[in-house]
Amino acid sequence: CGVFGIYAPEEKVAKLTYFGLYALQHRGQESAGIATFEGTQVHLHKDMGLVSQVFNESILDKLPGSLAVGHTRYSTTGSSRKANAQPAVVESRLGSLALAHNGNLVNTVQLREELLQSKFNLVTSTDSEMIAFAIAEAINAGAEWLEGCIQAFHRCQGAFSLVIGTADGVMGVRDPNGIRPLVIGTLEGNPVRYVLASETCGLDIIGAEYLRDVEPGELVWITEEGMASYHWSQKPQRKLCIFEMIYFARPDSVMHNESLYSYRMRLGRQLAQESLVDADIVFGVPDSGIPAAIGFSQASGVAYAEGLIKNRYVGRTFIQPTQTMRESGIRMKLNPLKDVLAGKRVIIVDDSIVRGTTSRKLVKTLREAGAVEVHMRISSPPVTHPCFYGIDTDSQDQLIAATKSVEEIAQQLEVDSLAYLSWEGMLQATGEDTNSFCSACFTGDYPVTIPEYVKRSKLI
Ligand code: SF4
Structure with missing residues (x-):
């Protein structure tokens, strides 16, 4: 999911939130929502669809206020329906709160039971709503905003980057492991105003300046007085999702002082050092494989060329292609450049293989377009374990690398050769402490313990 928050009484906060969400659209295309606070009154609009489908000028005009919280949803917990769209707005003793969540809790069964005992009517099925209710419960028992929120966060296990709006201010929070990103930006002016976004691309679009990340286990509280910081967790550690x-994040977003484009290029260079093969051209699977393919070309000297063109206007379609389209192999998303590929030995670079079905189709497409050899290179290690922290990977039986060796996968994909980047290579290329990342989908080493029954739900 993508989350966004802003405190700026002199600005049209709903409009700025709209643009922030627009830049974060890649983080979730299922539903979108914005809540604004005008004094103690909350205005909320949310619906299924893309940000540009859910909002228009007149809807945004009906969302006045001095602060706003926004969300784009990608479903992991809870089914895909309107009631699960966020922000979740919940009432408490101190007034309404609007919560937008990125991540996934792993102790929802326990939390749900506890909350049901407190007689909360859990209308929707998301873990996000449960966090909002846990906060309300603490507030109703007498706590003030900060204290109540912190009490609730201690009951949550898993991944949560949150933006929470109240009549008094906006809060930005990361779980003790900082699994999902959350950044703080500033809007110039007197006084300086603060913005929160899942990625820096959400700041860039509204002209906000990146200030710093919200730290793992930190809460920032943004009000008329400025920004205050609280380290609420006793055991914070860095475990950003690799x-x-x-x-997942946009290539122009900055993490650890550089764009992810540069990091992904370095992954490609490392990949070339680890598994070079004789070939005529190298190209990436658009869009996410492209930076690594460029890096691969730079390090290996194999010429870079575009072999596949992406239809930029393909969003989600719910219309099934006709049988004739399927048979004639018309591809909605990626079209091969036959004259570039004909007679060539090609290296195709992708960022990952999950089930393997798309990769197999792609290889077939390249051969039909005339490629004489197809070598596949993957700029990450084999995905062997499902994610429980908010990236919607399949259950373990669906992950091709969970049950097959690299050679067996190569056979299944019908490639001439296949190589993955090493786990060390992927982490060393970050230039950061290699312990400061979650890489559980490649190792099964989960930084937050997953209860057995939750593991079973993804067939581990
Ligand atoms: Fe990210 Fe994988 Fe960890 Fe999930 S398990 S948070 S996808 S690194």
């Missing part, structure tokens, strides 16, 4: 860096 998948954010290799694939």
Whole structure:
């Protein structure tokens, strides 16, 4: 999911939130929502669809206020329906709160039971709503905003980057492991105003300046007085999701002082050093494989060329292609450049293989377009374990690398050769402490313990 928050009484906060969400659209295409606070009154609009489908000028005009919270949803917990769209707005003794969540809790069964005992009517099925209710419960028992929120966060296990709006201010929070990203930006002016976003691309679009990340286990509280910081967790540690860096986040977003484009290029260079093969051209699977393919070309000297063109206007379609389209192999998303590929030995670079079905189709497409050899290189290690922290990977039986060796996968994909980047290579290329990432989908070493029944739900 993508989250966004802003405190700026002199600005049109709903409009700025709209643009922030627009830049974060890649983080979730299922639903979008914005809540604004005008004094103690909350205005909320949320619906299924892309940010540009859910909002228009007149809807944004009906969302006045001095602060806003926004969300784009990608479903992991809870089914895909309107009631699960966020922000979740919940009432408490101190007034309404609007919560937008990125991540996934792993102790929802326990939390749900506890909350049901407190007689909360859990209308929707998301873990995000449970966090909002846990906060309300603490507030109703007498706590003030900060204290109540911190009490609730201690009951949550898993991944949560949150933006929470109240009549008094906006809060930005990361779980003790900082699994999902959350950054703080500033809007110039007197006084300086603060913005929160899942990635820096959400700041860039509204002209906000990146200030710093919200730290793991930190809460920032943004009000008329400025920004205050609280370290609420006794045991914070850095375990940023490495998948954010290799694939999920936008290439122009900055993490650890450089764009992910540069990091992904370095992954490609490392990949070339580890598994070079004789070939005529190298290209990436658009869009996410492209920076690594460029890096591969730079390090190996194999010429870079575009072999596949992406239809930029393909969003989600719910219309099934006709049988004739399927048979004639018309591809909605990626079209091969026959004259570039004909007679060539090609290296195709992708960021990951999950089930393997798309990769297999792609290889077939390249051969049909005339490629004489197809070598596949992957800029991450084999995905062997499912994610429980908010990236919607399949259950373990669906992950091709969980049950097959690299050679067996190569056979199944019908490639001439296949190589993955080493786990060390992926982490060393970050230039950071290699312990400061979650890479559980490659190792099964989960930084937050997953209860057995939750593991079973993904067939581990
Ligand atoms: Fe990211 Fe994988 Fe960890 Fe999930 S398990 S948070 S996808 S690195």
